[in-house]
Amino acid sequence: MLSSKASCNSHGQDSSYFLGWQLYENNPFHEVENPTGIIQMGLAENQLSFDLVESWLRKNPDVMELKKGGESVFRELALFQDYHGLPTFKNELVEYMAKIRGNKVKFDPNNLVLAAGATSANENLIFCLADPGEAILLPTPYYPGFDRDLTWRTGVEIVPVHCWSSNGFRITMFALEEAYERAQKLNLKVKGVLITNPSNPLGTTMTKEELDHLITFAMAKNIHVISDEDFSGTVFDSPGFISILEAAMDRNLENTDVWSRIHIVYSLSKDLGLPGFRVGMIYSNNKTVVGASTKMSSFGLVSSQTQYLLTNVLASKRFTSKYMKENQKRLKKRKEMLVSGLKKSGIECLKSNAGLFCWVDMRHLLSSNTLEAETKLWNQMVCDVGLNISPGSSFHCSEPGWFRVCFANMSRGTLQVAMRRIKDFVERSKSMGRIKMNYQQNMSSLGRKLLSNWVRKLSSPDPNEHER
Amino acid sequence: MGLLSRKATCNTHGQDSSYFLGWQEYEKNPYNEVNNPNGIIQMGLAENQLCLDLLEPWLMKNPDALGLKRDGISIFKELALFQDYNGFPAFKRALVDFMGEIRGNKVSFDPNHVVLTAGATSANETLMFCLADQGDAFLLPTPYYPGFDRDLRWRTGVEIVPIHCTSSNGFKVTLPAIEQAYRQAQKRKLRVKGFLVTNPSNPLGTTMARDELDLLINFIEDKQIHLISDEIYSGTVFTSPSFVSVMEVLKDRNLDQTQVWERVHIVYSLSKDLGLPGFRVGAIYSNDPVVVSAATKMSSFGLVSSQTQYLLSAMLLDKKFTKEYMSENHKRLQKQQKDLVSGLEKAGIRCLNSNAGLFCWVDMRHLLKSNTFEAEMELWQKIVYHVKINISPGSSCHCIEPGWFRVCFANMSESTLKLAIQRLKSFVSSIGMKSQSHQELKSLRRKARNNWVFRLSLQSFYDREQDTTTKVSFSYRPHFMSLSNIAATLDAAA
Numbered sequence: 001m002l003s004s005k006a007s008c009n010s011h012g013q014d015s016s017y018f019l020g021w022q023l024y025e026n027n028p029f030h031e032v033e034n035p036t037g038i039i040q041m042g043l044a045e046n047q048l049s050f051d052l053v054e055s056w057l058r059k060n061p062d063v064m065e066l067k068k069g070g071e072s073v074f075r076e077l078a079l080f081q082d083y084h085g086l087p088t089f090k091n092e093l094v095e096y097m098a099k100i101r102g103n104k105v106k107f108d109p110n111n112l113v114l115a116a117g118a119t120s121a122n123e124n125l126i127f128c129l130a131d132p133g134e135a136i137l138l139p140t141p142y143y144p145g146f147d148r149d150l151t152w153r154t155g156v157e158i159v160p161v162h163c164w165s166s167n168g169f170r171i172t173m174f175a176l177e178e179a180y181e182r183a184q185k186l187n188l189k190v191k192g193v194l195i196t197n198p199s200n201p202l203g204t205t206m207t208k209e210e211l212d213h214l215i216t217f218a219m220a221k222n223i224h225v226i227s228d229e230d231f232s233g234t235v236f237d238s239p240g241f242i243s244i245l246e247a248a249m250d251r252n253l254e255n256t257d258v259w260s261r262i263h264i265v266y267s268l269s270k271d272l273g274l275p276g277f278r279v280g281m282i283y284s285n286n287k288t289v290v291g292a293s294t295k296m297s298s299f300g301l302v303s304s305q306t307q308y309l310l311t312n313v314l315a316s317k318r319f320t321s322k323y324m325k326e327n328q329k330r331l332k333k334r335k336e337m338l339v340s341g342l343k344k345s346g347i348e349c350l351k352s353n354a355g356l357f358c359w360v361d362m363r364h365l366l367s368s369n370t371l372e373a374e375t376k377l378w379n380q381m382v383c384d385v386g387l388n389i390s391p392g393s394s395f396h397c398s399e400p401g402w403f404r405v406c407f408a409n410m411s412r413g414t415l416q417v418a419m420r421r422i423k424d425f426v427e428r429s430k431s432m433g434r435i436k437m438n439y440q441q442n443m444s445s446l447g448r449k450l451l452s453n454w455v456r457k458l459s460s461p462d463p464n465e466h467e468r
Numbered sequence: 469m470g471l472l473s474r475k476a477t478c479n480t481h482g483q484d485s486s487y488f489l490g491w492q493e494y495e496k497n498p499y500n501e502v503n504n505p506n507g508i509i510q511m512g513l514a515e516n517q518l519c520l521d522l523l524e525p526w527l528m529k530n531p532d533a534l535g536l537k538r539d540g541i542s543i544f545k546e547l548a549l550f551q552d553y554n555g556f557p558a559f560k561r562a563l564v565d566f567m568g569e570i571r572g573n574k575v576s577f578d579p580n581h582v583v584l585t586a587g588a589t590s591a592n593e594t595l596m597f598c599l600a601d602q603g604d605a606f607l608l609p610t611p612y613y614p615g616f617d618r619d620l621r622w623r624t625g626v627e628i629v630p631i632h633c634t635s636s637n638g639f640k641v642t643l644p645a646i647e648q649a650y651r652q653a654q655k656r657k658l659r660v661k662g663f664l665v666t667n668p669s670n671p672l673g674t675t676m677a678r679d680e681l682d683l684l685i686n687f688i689e690d691k692q693i694h695l696i697s698d699e700i701y702s703g704t705v706f707t708s709p710s711f712v713s714v715m716e717v718l719k720d721r722n723l724d725q726t727q728v729w730e731r732v733h734i735v736y737s738l739s740k741d742l743g744l745p746g747f748r749v750g751a752i753y754s755n756d757p758v759v760v761s762a763a764t765k766m767s768s769f770g771l772v773s774s775q776t777q778y779l780l781s782a783m784l785l786d787k788k789f790t791k792e793y794m795s796e797n798h799k800r801l802q803k804q805q806k807d808l809v810s811g812l813e814k815a816g817i818r819c820l821n822s823n824a825g826l827f828c829w830v831d832m833r834h835l836l837k838s839n840t841f842e843a844e845m846e847l848w849q850k851i852v853y854h855v856k857i858n859i860s861p862g863s864s865c866h867c868i869e870p871g872w873f874r875v876c877f878a879n880m881s882e883s884t885l886k887l888a889i890q891r892l893k894s895f896v897s898s899i900g901m902k903s904q905s906h907q908e909l910k911s912l913r914r915k916a917r918n919n920w921v922f923r924l925s926l927q928s929f930y931d932r933e934q935d936t937t938t939k940v941s942f943s944y945r946p947h948f949m950s951l952s953n954i955a956a957t958l959d960a961a962a
Contacts, residue, residue, distance in 0.1 A: 276774030292476035300770035304746035
């Protein structure tokens with residue numbers, strides 16, 4: 001009766017990533033009204049710097065009132081549905097994007113395509129680059145939403161590129177080649193590799209070396225590279241952010257084939273903290289891609305009212321400089337609070353310099369080095385401890401025991417409560433003798449056996465993998 | 469191997485169609501009362517610009533709506549973070565109330581059955597993804613909105629099979645036409661998943677009769693397929709007969725608790741009646757919870773900006789305002805339509821009798837050199853390049869009778885409309901075609917055709933180029949394209 005898309009699970013929303021949210025929705029923490037509720041640490045939102053935006057808006061009331069120089073521009077905006085986007089908005093966006101990259105890259109507004117959020121941008125791009133049944137390589141761990149965004153309606157497959165804690169989850173040439181071969185064995189034509197840089201969920205920026213591997217790989221295999229740089233504005237610590245375009249420019253690749261196979265996705269949802277306004281974009285040096293994705297953006301245009309508002313916000317260069325600096329400061333401080341808080345409970349985080357979350361190592365809290373144990377621990381965290389954190393398996397991480405814990409979507413007070421709860425939980429578990437304090441015991445021979453079983457499971461093309 | 473996808477490199481986006489080419493020509497040389505009085509008048513854009521002056525004072529009196537405040541207190545943060553694909557509850561409530569009002573409150577809608585999308589464009593595509601697989605088909609009565617070729621087919625892989633309607637009965641949908649289309653689909657080995665109708669119709673500007681709706685409902689009951697009713701123009705019905713929604717017919721037939729109830733879906737948007745296409749507000753309404761659920765998740769790919777949801781929830785909640793607005797809107801649409809119809813009549817051109825929409829379906833068959841689409845294209849070219857009016861040829865709407873054109877009236881001032889009518893009048897008299905009976909026309913046409921061919925071969929290409937680039941004011945005189953240019957342009961448009 002309905003389509004197979006409507007009746008299947010590829011929307012991925014049966015995954016624990018989303019189930020945790022639902023549990024939170026049923027019992028949300030509130031400092032006053034529900035102090036024993038679940039604290040939402042599974043939502044990668046930036047709520048730390050709204051006051052800066054609000055104060056700017058108060059000083060510039062014309063912008064929300066859709067006025068320009070005191071005259072109403074309501075009419076023009078109400079009628080403006082050109083999929084090329086508001087030209088002034090695109091001009092401001094490319095300047096802002098360049099600023100984030102320390103002006104080491106320059107962007108042409110004619111190569112920018114607006115979309116209703118990065119969700120829309122990513123799907124749009126995949127529709128342009130791959131046919132149903134073809135594949136995109138994605139390094140793990142990766143954002144669970146990709147299972148829906150990249151594959152659901154496009155019919156394209158994701159083939160994971162396995163990354164390991166042994167080297168900080170960095171992408172290696174070996175892992176890329178391995179994934180490519182696996183795809184070929186499955187008779188899947190690989191059209192590209194999609195990376196998230198800075199990484200969600202790792203919170204790390206890619207090294208020059210990693211970017212070089214990707215570019216070399218893309219050149220060798222004649223495929224695309226999509227760099228989802230959604231979190232590029234959230235880099236709060238060294239090393240600095242290197243965009244894929246910068247890496248390509250450093251290698252003087254601007255007039256070569258691969259230049260037109262590198263595409264960037266960005267949005268204002270993460271650094272500016274405006275996910276509700278649905279402002280995403282695709283940047284590509286490939287004219288055909290720009291042409292096709294512009295037409296496709298008809299299916300998800302940005303409200304002209306919103307384009308107008310943000311044109312003006314971004315036009316204020318003093319404001320954006322001030323915002324970026326202050327926002328980064330606050331993110332860094334909050335992250336440090338989370339990291340040190342967890343450390344007090346004997347929990348380590350992957351060293352990170354960006355993002356709105358930490359990649360937390362809870363392997364030593366597992367009863368066994370298995371997915372089941374991770375799920376059990378996750379259940380405990382959500383239901384007993386009252387923290388919705390996201391289990392690594394929902395990010396397709398190949399090693400059980402890692403969790404993504406968000407820190408930028410709550411007040412200091414709430415984060416303190418969360419840290420206290422974890423401390424209590426760890427102490428309770430210690431006294432019940434349930435956890436091994438020395439997490440290196442995880443790498444016993446049994447552990448290694450279980451791990452390799454795990455890896456084998458992950459590499460088989462299980463169509464129900466999404467349901468995990 | 470193809471570096472890009474097939475979708476990126478094919479033509480299914482449909483933008484090589486004359487519908488869009490006309491727009492492009494207009495963009496190059498747009499009419500402006502002051503700055504470019506000889507430019508092309510845009511009559512190919514179905515927008516409602518007649519009542520924006522009613523919205524502006526409301527915005528001034530209700531600053532909280534634009535200012536993102538609730539009782540004077542900023543809720544900016546709340547909205548900036550609001551990305552729930554279930555939509556802003558207050559907005560959905562206001563929307564269903566508004567939709568109910570439009571239908572004379574004969575139907576009431578449940579906000580939980582609404583899925584918000586970035587415009588009707590997004591809504592229609594999403595419904596296709598939910599109801600059909602690649603290679604399945606939907607039946608659409610012709611003539612239909614050219615954008616459907618892209619919206620329903622491009623990324624979904626779904627096929628459109630036309631249900632041919634003709635002027636012999638005012639382009640109404642008939643059972644034989646439906647059955648013909650269904651058989652055609654079967655011949656092409658396409659699994660028919662349902663119908664999509666636009667009611668009120670674009671491009672006809674007419675509301676569907678009850679018996680048409682009954683026909684469709686009977687058919688979908690029998691074949692167990694879906695019916696999508698794109699009711700985007702429901703708020704533009706300006707005269708009788710009044711609008712009858714498919715939901716109303718289902719209720720009247722006591723089908724509201726049956727299976728067929730769950731196979732009827734409505735698409736709506738605020739782009740046409742409220743004249744707000746830039747704000748991207750569309751909606752799917754369905755009684756099937758599985759469809760609502762799947763479409764809701766899919767709406768992630770085209771959510772409505774929370775800033776906009778808030779603005780419009782405030783506006784639609786002001787019931788006094790919306791009532792006044794709709795009443796005035798209908799009045800102005802009716803007047804503008806009457807002006808167009810009577811103006812065209814004076815030029816010997818008739819329109820299909822219409823009661824809704826932002827356009828008229830205009831009969832220019834008697835102006836064709838021959839009863840062919842080539843002749844229609846030729847006429848269209850003349851009207852765009854020489855009469856300097858962008859109208860939409862019926863072939864771009866998949867009409868099977870050459871000679872019909874969709875002419876929009878709601879996107880311009882009274883004076884611009886007058887000018888357009890004047891230009892058309894001059895054009896018609898200059899080619900010596902006056903309103904006569906079809907028989908008289910035939911013999912006259914034969915005579916005129918010989919003259920026509922002779923005159924066509926005269927004008928050079930460069931004169932036309934000059935006209936469009938120099939924008940110098942000159943008195944109107946007829947222009948003719950050389951035969952070779954017509955051929956070249958037809959090739960390009962194919």
